[in-house]
Amino acid sequence: MSKQVRAIVIAGNGTNCERETAHACRLAGAEVVDIVHISELLSGRVLLQDYHFLNLAGGFLDGDDLGSAKAGANRLLHAPIKDSEEHLSEHLRKFIADGKLIMGVCNGFQLMVKMGLLPALEKDFTQSVTLTFNDNGRFEDRWVYLKADPESPCIFTRGLDGITLPVRHGEGKLVVESDATLEQITAKHLGVLQYSLPDYSAPTQDYPLNPNGSTAAIAGLCDETGRLFGLMPHPEAYVHRTHHPRWTREENLPEEGMGLWLYQNAVRFIRDELL
């Protein structure tokens, strides 16, 4: 493989953010960015191993039937690859073992959680948390403030303190299986992004700053390696200053959108560690 950062964005079955996600990957410097329908992976025509950075984008997989991303999770975990003895999950396992990166945004985060890819406290696709209906029972479409944990192993949030991003979801409330699960998440600094006060000083359970009532105000999770990461807010929707709702009024907004920083960290890691 040549010295190019290669990103893949999966589309199909109700995903609707694949183009913005691909655009963010390109802006961040990835040289190859392919939008691939899930059926191309299941047919074996496209191989995960040809990429460094797997993007699971937002949307409404299977119309959120059975709970958001639940059917999609079963598809990815159990579907065989056409005319072969292999399953897509084996390709995914190898992709992770090779030290590559996965980012799931919103529906993609729900997919990762329901596949057991996050927070991955047990190895091998065991689900320990879920994302379910917002406390107020409504779809929430608003901007939120997010506090990043500086002690987290997360590669994507390296160097970040606080960022602001939009959310748009009906099922964003993180619920954990047990107190022990939350203790592990906290001890290992896996709850890397939390809904916070506007000055990023502290996490909050208060609506609307916390739009869904998520446990411990968690908005994003990583695994212990920091290479698998998912979040409810949409970083691909803030990749330029003008995406911010107050860009004409607020001084000191960075020229780049804050969401782009997550993608730039991913590309930097791939160049430093994987090429």
Ligand SMILES: NC(=O)CC[C@H](N)C(=O)O
């Ligand atoms: N923007 C999204 O990806 C939405 C995710 C999911 N369909 C929900 O409403 O919770």
